[in-house]
Amino acid sequence: MGRIHRTRLAASKAHQNFVKEARRAVHTMGWDVSRDLLSPTLVGAQPLFFPISPIFEAAFGYQGDLRFLQFGYTVASPQFGYSDGGDDLPSDQRLWSWFLNHPVISSHLPETRYPTLYGKFPPGTGRPALEEIMGRRADLPTCHCLLLDRRDRRAYISQRDQTMMLFALAEPSEGDDHNVFVDGRLMSPGSENYKLPSPPELLTEFRRFLDSQVPREQCA
Numbered sequence: 001m002g003r004i005h006r007t008r009l010a011a012s013k014a015h016q017n018f019v020k021e022a023r024r025a026v027h028t029m030g031w032d033v034s035r036d037l038l039s040p041t042l043v044g045a046q047p048l049f050f051p052i053s054p055i056f057e058a059a060f061g062y063q064g065d066l067r068f069l070q071f072g073y074t075v076a077s078p079q080f081g082y083s084d085g086g087d088d089l090p091s092d093q094r095l096w097s098w099f100l101n102h103p104v105i106s107s108h109l110p111e112t113r114y115p116t117l118y119g120k121f122p123p124g125t126g127r128p129a130l131e132e133i134m135g136r137r138a139d140l141p142t143c144h145c146l147l148l149d150r151r152d153r154r155a156y157i158s159q160r161d162q163t164m165m166l167f168a169l170a171e172p173s174e175g176d177d178h179n180v181f182v183d184g185r186l187m188s189p190g191s192e193n194y195k196l197p198s199p200p201e202l203l204t205e206f207r208r209f210l211d212s213q214v215p216r217e218q219c220a
Contacts, residue, residue: 040162042169043162045157047154048156050105050213055206059095061196062191064188065188066177068163070082070145070148072145073117074088085177087186095203102211109157145163
């Protein structure tokens with residue numbers, strides 16, 4: 001138990017240090033942004049213009065209540081997942097593939113433009129050292145993710161380093177939104193049961209919503 005506690009404290013401290021350094025960098029650039037005024041475009045994310053199901057995040061298993069959520073793959077792992085600023089949590093890869101290839105979505109997020117969104121990285125790409133990421137000394141592929149603003153129900157295409165900055169800015173000035181430690185992962189409250197699959201009826205409703213957005217002429 002002592003070792004688990006120490007690991008949890010180390011993970012929490014590392015997360016808080018990153019948030020502190022990110023905020024310091026922002027202030028150095030002259031930005032003064034409150035949490036309520038945060039926008040993904042501030043860090044360079046680009047808005048996507050397709051309808052967002054009211055149960056989008058729930059269909060993929062998210063049960064937390066933070067505003068921003070990213071979906072995609074990382075260089076370090078071939079597993080699809082999501083994150084609200086803590087560690088990445090695994091999710092339904094088959095549902096993600098169906099979503100990306102749906103006629104309502106595919107033209108906005110083509111594989112030819114965003115291969116890492118489909119989990120495809122250049123051959124030989126491995127886990128980079130933290131110093132390489134922070135120091136920009138590695139020849140790393142641009143890793144894209146889908147960023148969801150849960151408050152405004154809008155999706156964005158973003159780079160992972162951009163969302164890392166956004167998540168840091170979204171953290172409270174005092175305290176930490178990510179204070180749960182399960183299976184060696186740091187997460188926000190509500191995410192403890194991330195391994196449980198979404199109810200079948202929820203997936204059916206999610207698919208039905210997107211299918212209903214297909215123009216009539218495409219259905220003929």
